[in-house]
Amino acid sequence: MPAPDPVPPPAPADRFNLAAHCLAAQARAHGDKVALLLVGEGDEVERWTYGQMDAAVRRLAAGLLTLGLPPGARVLIRSGNDAGFVIAFLATIAAGLVAQPASSQLTVEEVLSLVEDSGAVAVILGADHLHERPALSHLTVLAPDDVRRLCETPPLAAYAATAPDDPAYLVYTSGTTSRPKGVLHAQRALLGRRPMYADWLGLGAEDVLLHAGAVNWTYTLGVGLLDPWACGATSILYNGPRDPAVWPRLIARWRATLFAAVPSVYRQMLKACDLTTFDLSSLRHGVAAGEALPFRLVEDWHAATGTWIYESLGMSEISTFISCRPGEPIRPGSPGRPQRGRRVAVLPVEAGETPLPVGETGLLAVHRSDPALMLGYWNRPEEEAAVMRGDWFVGGDLAACDADGWLWFHGRNDDVMNALGYRVSPLEVEKALADCPGIAEVAVAETRVREDVSVITAFVVRAPDSDLTDDRVLAHCSGHLAAYKAPRRVLFVDRVERTANGKVARKATARRNAPFPA
Incomplete structure (x- = not known):
């Protein structure tokens, strides 16, 4: 086996690169530890250590820089639920470019609309999307063979010297308009996720986290990959046929300690499986996001497994910031409390920056100082202005807080729908x-x-x-x-x-x- 590529030294304190934070320190400290288990049909397993992932990311990043793309250029990633997507996403950020992940479920028509809006100059295509190459021919198209060639480039000696406020990735979300809008996140977004490690995920370096979603979805990308890697934990993703019985089988087979999914996955598991026939003794708890979690489902899961499901509430613009805390009682009907370190308020619906008293319903707001908050909406200054009220980002969620700090959700103030966790x-x-x-x-x-x-x-x-x-x-x-x-x-x-x-x-x-x- 060839000698591993040398790991670059730490960046200066005034520099922060999201990809480096996920990989560089872990590769230095425990390069042989498994970072990712990608399980396929028939339990085929693809293993990636931190050292291997770090080297692959820096090699592709160096290859991307040979293309002459300008700093900050958007690179759309159109790939499946595989290691190729993971490497492409982090390599783009490692090179100082802006990653634009796209769901593999989108039609070509929808992808072209996103490209037109973002001004993406390149697209990384997975094997399942090669038939779309003619439609995207006005871009620099990188098919799997092109990516393999770029990965032969000597690795970057250091990750891009980005600042915390420099852009890292651009995701598109449905809002109140007829076309999705781009949410631009900074490199610091990963630092902004730290409050959830204790106050929702209960995540540490020894954990093995299994996520039921596809990695090109931001819930999976964050909770299933970036968060475990920021903590030095092991992530498990699955890219085989979707069957509710696969999840308890994977928990038992790989001794997963944490399981993340949307509530409907838990519901399907309870309906389709006798969970008592699986050895789930390694599992400490589950977490759920994306849609409301009925307490009856939590009770049914606990009766079947002896573990709890902890809910969270968030937005594409800031990820999760309200959650139930592992090891503490759940209050039925509430998604939880603000994570410690967050500045959260309920503001009047019409106007004003003065938080409402306990018990009054208004719009849920997060302070602009939160490092997880987006840089802004891509080329939508009028929509950006509409959600900023002084020092507060105001979303469309109606809520009230009780005297103990628990949040009570009262629906949306607009017509945005929730479909299996997608807005x-x-x-x-x-x-x-x-x-x-x-x-x-x-x-x-x-x-x-x-x-x-x-x-x-x-x-x-x-x-x-x-x-x-x-x-x-x-x-x-x-x-x-x-x-x-x-x-x-x-x-x-x-x-x-x-x-x-x-x-x-x-x-x-x-x-x-x-x-x-x-």
Whole structure:
């Protein structure tokens, strides 16, 4: 075996590189420790030590710099749930470029829209996306063979000498507009995640964390990869067929100590598996984010496994900042308390920077001094101004705090929907449906189909003489939207409710046509 590439020395105190923080110190201290276990179908395992991952990242980073890309250039990463994505993401940041991860579920049409918005100059394509190369030919396209060639470059002697406030990665999220908006995060974003290690994850160097999501999703990228590596722990990702029974089997096989997923995964496991038949003795607890966690599900999980699930609440703009703390009692109905070190407040809905008294409902806000807070929205100064209120970032979540500091969530102040942990704009879905033949009007809203399950629903008014069916509506969506954005339910209605000034009243349309029994 060839000698490992030398690990670069620590950066000066006024420099911070997110990729270096994840890898360089760990490679120096324990380069032979397993950083990543990537498990595939049939329990095929790909192992990466910290030393191997550090060397691969610095080699690809050096190769990217041979392309002559300007500092801060956006590099879109269009790959699967594999080590290639991980290396590409961190190598881009290690080179001083801006990584732009893209979900593998997006259509080519959606990817082109993101490229146009971000001004990305290069794209790293995984093997499953090579057929998209012609559509992206106006960019520098790096296929797997190109990446392998770049990885033959001698490694960078040091990670890019970025400052904490320099941009590191750009993620797109659905907001209140018809097109996703870019959320630009700084190198310091990883430092801003530290309060969650004790106050949500309960994460340390000896942990083995299994995440049920795909790594190109920010929940998995952060909790399943960056957080364990920042602590020197081991991460497990899975890229085989999705079967609820695979998760308890992987926990037992690899002695996972922590498990992270969206609540629906826990629900599927309880429904599909007899968890008592698996050896889950290594598991300390589970964590959940992305959608509301019903306490009944927590109780059912505890009865089956003897462990608890700890919930958190966050946003793409800042990640999680409200959570339940491991080892402390859970308060049913609350996602938790502000993590220690965070400055969180509930502000009046309309205006003002003075926090509301205990018990009053307003908009949940985080102080701009939080290092995890985004640098801003990409080329959206007007939307950025709309969410900043003095020294506070104000999201769209309605909440109240009790006298003990527990947060009580009261829904969204806008129409943004939650689909299996992904934020989805109804405007984006309505825009995709607007040119579907046979649709005269459409409104899209999130509706409950069970007490603890909500789905995206399209309320469709047929055009005169149209025989449009729900199957044709869904087929149209599949060609224009990622699967997680597409409606799961289509209801044909005689009209779409509107406000006094003519705007679509989505919630009123849903209440009229799809009421949930009290």
